[in-house]
Amino acid sequence: MERCHERESIFPRALSAQGNLETLARSATMNANGEAAKAVPELLSPQNARLLLDSTEAFLFDCDGVIWKGDKLIDGVSETLDLLRSKGKKLVFVTNNSSKSRRQYAEKFNSLGIAVSEDEIFSSSFAAAMFLKVNDFPQEKKVYVIGGEGILEELQLAGFTGLGGPEDGKKTVELKSNCFFEHDKSVGAVVVGIDPYINYYKLQYGTLCIRENPGCLFIATNLDAVGHMTDLQEWPGAGCMVGAISSSTEKKPMVVGKPSTFMMDFLLQKYHINTSKMCMVGDRLDTDILFGQNAGCKTLLVLSGVTTQAILQDPSNKIQPDYYTSKLSDFLRIL
Amino acid sequence: MLSCSSHSSRATLSAFSHFLPTTSPYFNFSSLSPKTFSPTPLNFGWRAATAPKPRMASTFPARASAQPLQNADELIDSVETFIFDCDGVIWKGDSLIDGVPETLDMLRSRGKRLVFVTNNSTKSRKQYGKKFETLGLSVSEEEIFASSFAAAAYLKSINFPKDKKVYVIGEDGILKELELAGFEYLGGPEDGGKKIELKPGFLMEHDENVGAVVVGFDRYFNYYKIQYGTLCIRENPGCLFIATNRDAVTHLTDAQEWAGGGSMVGALAGSTQREPLVVGKPSTFMMDYLANKFGILKSQICMVGDRLDTDILFGQNGGCKTLLVLSGVTSLSMLQSPNNSIQPDFYTSKISDFLSLKAATV
Numbered sequence: 166m167e168r169c170h171e172r173e174s175i176f177p178r179a180l181s182a183q184g185n186l187e188t189l190a191r192s193a194t195m196n197a198n199g200e201a202a203k204a205v206p207e208l209l210s211p212q213n214a215r216l217l218l219d220s221t222e223a224f225l226f227d228c229d230g231v232i233w234k235g236d237k238l239i240d241g242v243s244e245t246l247d248l249l250r251s252k253g254k255k256l257v258f259v260t261n262n263s264s265k266s267r268r269q270y271a272e273k274f275n276s277l278g279i280a281v282s283e284d285e286i287f288s289s290s291f292a293a294a295m296f297l298k299v300n301d302f303p304q305e306k307k308v309y310v311i312g313g314e315g316i317l318e319e320l321q322l323a324g325f326t327g328l329g330g331p332e333d334g335k336k337t338v339e340l341k342s343n344c345f346f347e348h349d350k351s352v353g354a355v356v357v358g359i360d361p362y363i364n365y366y367k368l369q370y371g372t373l374c375i376r377e378n379p380g381c382l383f384i385a386t387n388l389d390a391v392g393h394m395t396d397l398q399e400w401p402g403a404g405c406m407v408g409a410i411s412s413s414t415e416k417k418p419m420v421v422g423k424p425s426t427f428m429m430d431f432l433l434q435k436y437h438i439n440t441s442k443m444c445m446v447g448d449r450l451d452t453d454i455l456f457g458q459n460a461g462c463k464t465l466l467v468l469s470g471v472t473t474q475a476i477l478q479d480p481s482n483k484i485q486p487d488y489y490t491s492k493l494s495d496f497l498r499i500l
Numbered sequence: 501m502l503s504c505s506s507h508s509s510r511a512t513l514s515a516f517s518h519f520l521p522t523t524s525p526y527f528n529f530s531s532l533s534p535k536t537f538s539p540t541p542l543n544f545g546w547r548a549a550t551a552p553k554p555r556m557a558s559t560f561p562a563r564a565s566a567q568p569l570q571n572a573d574e575l576i577d578s579v580e581t582f583i584f585d586c587d588g589v590i591w592k593g594d595s596l597i598d599g600v601p602e603t604l605d606m607l608r609s610r611g612k613r614l615v616f617v618t619n620n621s622t623k624s625r626k627q628y629g630k631k632f633e634t635l636g637l638s639v640s641e642e643e644i645f646a647s648s649f650a651a652a653a654y655l656k657s658i659n660f661p662k663d664k665k666v667y668v669i670g671e672d673g674i675l676k677e678l679e680l681a682g683f684e685y686l687g688g689p690e691d692g693g694k695k696i697e698l699k700p701g702f703l704m705e706h707d708e709n710v711g712a713v714v715v716g717f718d719r720y721f722n723y724y725k726i727q728y729g730t731l732c733i734r735e736n737p738g739c740l741f742i743a744t745n746r747d748a749v750t751h752l753t754d755a756q757e758w759a760g761g762g763s764m765v766g767a768l769a770g771s772t773q774r775e776p777l778v779v780g781k782p783s784t785f786m787m788d789y790l791a792n793k794f795g796i797l798k799s800q801i802c803m804v805g806d807r808l809d810t811d812i813l814f815g816q817n818g819g820c821k822t823l824l825v826l827s828g829v830t831s832l833s834m835l836q837s838p839n840n841s842i843q844p845d846f847y848t849s850k851i852s853d854f855l856s857l858k859a860a861t862v
Contacts (some may be wrong), residue, residue, distance in 0.1 A: 396700055
């Protein structure tokens with residue numbers, strides 16, 4: 166698919182069985198004549214929900230806008246997940262929010278009364294560390310982080326040395342002729358994710374590393390413009406911080422989070438399930454649903470997050486999930 | 501592609517509709533996904549940031565390579581006005597570049613009008629006037645056009661209603677110019693001290709009367725300001741998104757490069773997935789403004805600058821002569837690199853060459 170190849174330059178492909186994933190992706194979106202299927206998303210109903218359930222072995226959930234909004238659980242989520250587990254379905258959580266590590270996310274789930282283990286969670290913080298690992302990033306090089314604790318923790322777990330992170334949110338900059346802004350010349354990668362502690366110090370540090378350290382990588386955990394960091398409203402996402410660094414360095418980042426299928430490879434290592442037997446459930450078309458489609462999964466859009474029905478049905482929208490429904494707990498009502 | 505995302509802002513342009521929003525020619529995100537493009541909120545901001553090679557320059561035939569300046573007199577006699585960039589042309593940080601005072605005096609003595617156009621929005625024209633004075637140059641406020649002034653002038657030119665407010669992500673210069681132009685502003689350096697707490701039940705309010713968000717270089721940049729600006733742009737109907745400039749890096753001190761206004765603008769473009777209206781170079785807004793104000797023909801102007809993608813492109817987009825000086829960020833090898841497609845008419849090492857070259861031809 167032309168689209169996949171063009172994306173290659175900023176979205177790393179899932180590494181194993183690349184061909185298989187592509188074939189699956191193609192078959193998921195083409196009809197018998199080999200033309201791109203012009204599907205219209207089906208509203209989840211008792212009939213199609215049963216079919217969906219029977220043909221799905223693993224449900225992949227986005228978190229913000231699907232499971233919770235900020236620190237508040239969305240109604241009925243706990244019961245729905247219990248129901249799906251009771252029917253023998255595997256539950257996997259795939260989130261672009263890089264502020265926490267997998268371990269920290271497991272803690273969050275537990276504090277909200279949902280039993281989820283670390284290895285059922287695939288966060289973009291984890292993806293960033295894995296990207297460096299699979300690309301043999303030298304351990305003597307350092308990683309400068311514009312983002313949350315989660316990224317630093319995952320880097321450390323993978324054996325890398327991280328600099329920056331939330332700490333640098335307290336640093337200020339002096340713009341005087343005799344003040345020189347130093348940066349560590351051994352930084353070999355800058356990882357950028359959502360950062361509510363963004364400031365000029367970090368922008369300058371990251372910019373100097375990318376512009377002046379030869380071969381320095383520029384990695385983005387994701388490009389989401391805004392997200393539900395709290396229950397009441399949307400807040401600027403990683404797309405904002407990445408936009409800032411991209412502008413000052415005049416470079417494009419490598420994006421490891423959705424819609425890149427990079428994380429799918431790690432998922433497949435744990436769950437040996439054909440992606441056609443997976444259903445991606447998300448609230449965002451250009452990350453969650455696209456991720457699902459690219460990987461050859463079924464896709465279900467929930468309207469409990471950033472996407473409204475109007476946006477879904479707007480003629481300018483070209484991303485059509487297989488199904489849509491208002492929220493996850495509709496499964497309880499329907500089944 | 502550019503036009504899709506700027507529909508709503510285009511509708512408000514009146515007299516200056518021809519200058520249109522520009523983005524840096526360095527962005528080439530052509531390989532992005534998704535291929536489908538929609539204004540908001542589905543496309544990544546990047547898609548909208550994809551710029552073809554400079555819009556107006558691409559309508560001209562491929563330019564010949566820049567010529568080293570040999571006959572300074574010929575150039576001087578052929579124009580009536582010289583527009584100078586400041587950083588890297590007149591000064592570097594707080595130090596004057598050699599021979600500048602004598603050169604400016606010579607040009608004035610030959611009846612040339614001198615204008616100074618800078619993308620640096622941290623100071624107002626008045627504050628720049630003081631800087632010139634401190635360096636021993638006699639330049640009046642009216643000869644200075646900083647992008648801070650440009651933002652206020654732009655709002656004036658479109659009759660931005662006085663009952664609407666302007667949210668500023670930027671420094672003092674912008675605030676001063678808005679005040680002088682009679683506009684009410686919010687934000688600025690003060691908001692650099694504001695913190696947010698992302699916890700349940702917390703709602704950040706924003707003034708629904710904000711009709712424009714102006715973004716420029718901001719050393720006090722933080723998440724509060726980004727969210728405030730984002731809310732205004734996304735939720736206040738018809739709210740304008742104006743950028744003073746999109747410079748990637750800038751020589752705030754003479755010792756090194758610093759992340760420029762382009763990064764603050766990039767942040768807002770990323771969160772709003774909208775393209776801003778750019779009032780600073782290479783947009784021709786400031787050139788149109790001063791040509792109009794002083795009643796001069798573009799063909800009678802020579803733009804002198806040290807940066808290809810802002811100064812020289814500005815001059816070319818405006819249809820005037822262009823002279824690149826190598827006393828700032830651009831080196832000869834950068835000019836002559838195969839990756840560079842922006843060719844000024846002439847290049848020389850620094851503006852005082854006007855004096856030495858002139859002497860050589862006598």
